[in-house]
Amino acid sequence: MSAESLTVEPATTRFSSWRLLASNPVTVASIVVLALIIAVALLAPWLAPYGANEINVANQLQPPSAEHWFGTDDLGRDIFSRVILAAGTSLTIAFAAVGFALLVGGGIGIVSGYFGGPTDAVLMRVVDIMFAFPVLLLALAIVAIFQPGIPTTIIAIGVVYTPIFARVARGSALSVRTSPFVQVSQTMGTPAVSILGRHVLPNISGPLIVQTSLSLAFAILSEAALSFLGLGVQPPDPSWGGMIFTAQGFLGLAWWMAIFPGAAIFVTALAFNLVGDGLRDVLDPRQRTIIEARRTA
Amino acid sequence: MSEPLLQVDDLQVAIGPADIVRGVSFAVAPGETLGIVGESGSGKTMTVLAATGLLDAPGRRISGSSLLRTTSGEAVQLTGASPRTLRRVHGGQIGFVFQDPSTSLNPMLTIGRQIEESLEAHRGLTRRAARSKATELLDAVGIPQPEQRVDSYPHQLSGGQRQRAMIAIALACDPGLLIADEPTTALDVTTQAQIIDLVRELQSARGTAVVWISHDLGVIGQVADDVLVMATGSVVEHRPITEVYYHPQHDYTRQLLAARPRLGKTAGPPPADPDADVLLEVRNLDVRFPVATPSGRSMVHAVNDVSFEIRRGTTTALVGESGSGKSTIANVLTGLLPPRAGTAELGTLDLLHARRADRRRIAMVFQDPFASLDPRRSVADALTEPLRTHGLGGDSAASREERAIELLEQVGLPAEFRLRYPHELSGGQRQRVSIARALALEPEIIILDEATASLDVSVQATVLDLLAELQKSKGLTYLFIAHDLAIVQQMSHNVLVLRDGVVVEAADAETLFADPIHDYTKMLLAAIPPDAPRAAPGGFSEDPATDR
Numbered sequence: 001m002s003a004e005s006l007t008v009e010p011a012t013t014r015f016s017s018w019r020l021l022a023s024n025p026v027t028v029a030s031i032v033v034l035a036l037i038i039a040v041a042l043l044a045p046w047l048a049p050y051g052a053n054e055i056n057v058a059n060q061l062q063p064p065s066a067e068h069w070f071g072t073d074d075l076g077r078d079i080f081s082r083v084i085l086a087a088g089t090s091l092t093i094a095f096a097a098v099g100f101a102l103l104v105g106g107g108i109g110i111v112s113g114y115f116g117g118p119t120d121a122v123l124m125r126v127v128d129i130m131f132a133f134p135v136l137l138l139a140l141a142i143v144a145i146f147q148p149g150i151p152t153t154i155i156a157i158g159v160v161y162t163p164i165f166a167r168v169a170r171g172s173a174l175s176v177r178t179s180p181f182v183q184v185s186q187t188m189g190t191p192a193v194s195i196l197g198r199h200v201l202p203n204i205s206g207p208l209i210v211q212t213s214l215s216l217a218f219a220i221l222s223e224a225a226l227s228f229l230g231l232g233v234q235p236p237d238p239s240w241g242g243m244i245f246t247a248q249g250f251l252g253l254a255w256w257m258a259i260f261p262g263a264a265i266f267v268t269a270l271a272f273n274l275v276g277d278g279l280r281d282v283l284d285p286r287q288r289t290i291i292e293a294r295r296t297a
Numbered sequence: 298m299s300e301p302l303l304q305v306d307d308l309q310v311a312i313g314p315a316d317i318v319r320g321v322s323f324a325v326a327p328g329e330t331l332g333i334v335g336e337s338g339s340g341k342t343m344t345v346l347a348a349t350g351l352l353d354a355p356g357r358r359i360s361g362s363s364l365l366r367t368t369s370g371e372a373v374q375l376t377g378a379s380p381r382t383l384r385r386v387h388g389g390q391i392g393f394v395f396q397d398p399s400t401s402l403n404p405m406l407t408i409g410r411q412i413e414e415s416l417e418a419h420r421g422l423t424r425r426a427a428r429s430k431a432t433e434l435l436d437a438v439g440i441p442q443p444e445q446r447v448d449s450y451p452h453q454l455s456g457g458q459r460q461r462a463m464i465a466i467a468l469a470c471d472p473g474l475l476i477a478d479e480p481t482t483a484l485d486v487t488t489q490a491q492i493i494d495l496v497r498e499l500q501s502a503r504g505t506a507v508v509w510i511s512h513d514l515g516v517i518g519q520v521a522d523d524v525l526v527m528a529t530g531s532v533v534e535h536r537p538i539t540e541v542y543y544h545p546q547h548d549y550t551r552q553l554l555a556a557r558p559r560l561g562k563t564a565g566p567p568p569a570d571p572d573a574d575v576l577l578e579v580r581n582l583d584v585r586f587p588v589a590t591p592s593g594r595s596m597v598h599a600v601n602d603v604s605f606e607i608r609r610g611t612t613t614a615l616v617g618e619s620g621s622g623k624s625t626i627a628n629v630l631t632g633l634l635p636p637r638a639g640t641a642e643l644g645t646l647d648l649l650h651a652r653r654a655d656r657r658r659i660a661m662v663f664q665d666p667f668a669s670l671d672p673r674r675s676v677a678d679a680l681t682e683p684l685r686t687h688g689l690g691g692d693s694a695a696s697r698e699e700r701a702i703e704l705l706e707q708v709g710l711p712a713e714f715r716l717r718y719p720h721e722l723s724g725g726q727r728q729r730v731s732i733a734r735a736l737a738l739e740p741e742i743i744i745l746d747e748a749t750a751s752l753d754v755s756v757q758a759t760v761l762d763l764l765a766e767l768q769k770s771k772g773l774t775y776l777f778i779a780h781d782l783a784i785v786q787q788m789s790h791n792v793l794v795l796r797d798g799v800v801v802e803a804a805d806a807e808t809l810f811a812d813p814i815h816d817y818t819k820m821l822l823a824a825i826p827p828d829a830p831r832a833a834p835g836g837f838s839e840d841p842a843t844d845r
Contacts, residue, residue, distance in 0.1 A: 179668055180663045180664075180665055180668040180669035181668065181669050181670055181671040181672075182671075183633055183663070183669075184661070184663060184669050184731075184734070185682065186631075186632070186633060187631035187632065187633060187656065187659075187660070187661045188656060188657065188660070188682070188683045188686060188687075188734075188738060189653040189654065189655075189656030189657055189683075189686055189687065190682060190683070190686045191653070191686070194682075194686070198671075198674065198678075198682070199671050199673075199674070202671075202673040202674075203671065203672070203673055
């Protein structure tokens with residue numbers, strides 16, 4: 001009867017995050033789609049029936065057919081091959097850029113939120129300034145300073161997303177900093193680095209993971225936008241945005257040139273977003289209790 | 298008993314797969330108070346929320362009957378009632394007062410506006426009439442200068458005044474039934490005594506039926522006519538208060554009665570060696586905080602010229618109401634806050650400028666066992682962190698783990714508990730882990746900051762026993778911060794009474810409790826609910842101090 005009895009139920013809910021995630025059909029479907037996209041991107045060199053830059057002028061602007069599933073472009077290149085070969089480029093840019101933003105922005109945010117005071121004031125003013133620039137303008141400026149290309153695109157998108165991660169990490173770190181379990185560690189003389197790594201980081205990982213998956217979706221779109229403006233991946237290398245850019249001159253003649261890379265962007269971004277939503281539901285403890293109660297009712 | 302105002306029969310509540318309330322029945326008549334008492338998780342709040350149609354948990358299933366007789370004489374079934382029916386009844390027929398007045402008032406509206414709201418909705422009063430009624434109500438609940446206070450926002454009132462305002466809101470429409478869910482738990486003991494008196498006065502003037510939920514048998518004894526004792530969702534005893542107090546039928550009730558700390562009823566700690574050396578010496582400690590006020594920034598003088606010393610192997614208590622500076626002193630001693638002036642010496646160590654490595658000589662156990670353990674770290678992790686930091690318990694991970702097991706044993710937990718995570722432990726078990734973590738530092742002094750305040754009474758008793766036992770076996774020195782004077786009497790050799798950052802009285806525990814000198818100390822002692830229930834013959838006297 002007393003709460004003090006030593007036979008409290010043992011761990012049954014420890015891995016329930018994954019079970020809960022798996023019990024949401026939409027999330028499962030988006031994870032499967034994402035896995036497929038990544039697999040296709042990895043296997044593209046073997047899957048693609050034609051080379052990315054295999055020009056066949058005799059075959060230009062062919063509509064979709066058994067031979068060319070997604071049709072061909074103005075130079076007679078196979079659009080299906082180019083779409084799946086571009087997947088690798090687009091995903092690499094998205095992952096690298098978001099990874100950069102997560103490391104730099106997350107680091108700034110944690111340090112800023114945990115230490116507070118002048119450190120926080122200085123770092124957050126820098127972040128505010130970065131926020132104040134229109135996203136595309138900042139990316140354009142970075143691309144303009146360096147040579148356009150894949151590395152520059154990664155840095156440009158990464159820098160643009162850094163303040164978002166800094167804000168998310170700082171907000172969460174602020175609330176964890178004042179929690180008693182962190183104060184206990186402080187009174188025990190645990191070094192700050194160790195407190196940050198063992199207590200602060202794990203406790204703010206939820207919002208950061210969610211922000212990461214949502215940002216991946218936007219990074220795919222940003223890459224497409226930069227390439228569309230001719231500042232991202234440079235021709236003749238295939239990229240989804242670049243392909244749409246080329247297609248705009250032929251929209252009336254060959255709709256397939258724009259539709260298929262556009263669909264690839266849409267599906268990938270949507271999948272990242274839906275996975276992000278699913279993760280948010282599962283990683284938020286309050287949401288989680290509600291989901292659990294609903295499922296068992 | 299006259300015809301009941303609220304009649305609850307065989308109420309059952311389940312949320313998801315868990316049965317929360319199992320077949321609870323009770324009735325309250327006008328002018329009567331039903332006390333519902335039980336430990337956390339016993340289902341007392343759930344029972345009342347379900348009976349009044351307020352339970353809004355996803356996946357809930359409620360069955361049984363809850364009949365409310367309204368002022369117009371009709372009977373309304375509240376279980377399964379439509380939102381429309383409930384809106385008509387809530388506020389108009391049933392008033393609610395909850396535990397924390399700082400969260401249950403809307404911070405964006407004036408107190409007056411919040412009272413007027415329900416008067417306009419249920420009584421159809423005009424804005425003007427509602428306002429004058431609101432002023433009247435604030436006067437009735439004892440808020441000074443009601444004409445001005447009616448335009449105050451919640452943050453401009455003290456905690457006690459906020460709870461008075463909550464009661465004014467609850468009683469605005471003259472409801473037949475008042476539900477009070479732990480209404481005094483978040484308040485200081487002197488404020489608690491005032492609120493209890495206030496509710497009793499209003500009740501006798503208006504003939505309101507009251508359902509009063511509390512974990513504290515002392516409070517229930519002062520307010521209730523009948524008592525419902527709940528455990529794990531069931532009623533174990535339902536009888537008049539004096540019967541429950543003097544002839545408890547159920548073992549659980551006996552256990553609750555025995556476990557509650559009572560002033561003057563428990564032996565103090567075993568006497569300490571009076572010639573022991575002074576371990577901690579605090580001189581002229583002074584702490585100020587900047588706060589933002591409407592007229593700019595000002596300073597709050599949280600701790601004002603406080604000096605005291607603690608001898609090795611003794612327990613010194615810091616007592617006082619919220620805001621008296623108790624926790625501030627603890628935070629300064631553990632390095633969480635910088636003082637403005639003063640010194641603190643632990644042996645020869647200057648505590649206020651101690652290096653990180655010397656921090657281990659003073660350890661602290663915090664109040665909230667749910668928040669003071671990292672939810673993402675296992676018990677073993679929590680216990681080995683101080684070992685790793687200070688190179689204690691050997692160099693290898695295996696020897697540290699062994700030390701962790703040893704520490705768990707010292708606080709009465711089995712070795713397997715090292716693999717658990719905080720959410721797999723009960724409140725008492727978590728607090729035991731917190732104590733083990735403090736012991737891991739091998740400190741010379743442990744600060745216990747309200748370390749048992751959030752535990753149920755039976756769990757609190759076992760944790761206090763553990764602390765006393767550890768003091769005896771290890772010669773530990775405690776700085777014991779508490780607001781509950783009965784516990785202080787049980788644990789402490791010396792007591793410091795703090796008020797507004799100033800020590801108003803310092804004495805050894807025996808002298809202080811037998812013969813308090815300062816008026817404030819006397820007031821604190823007088824405000825504790827007396828041991829005997831008010832309804833008992835001769836149990837209540839005008840001066841509760843003469844009761845003991």
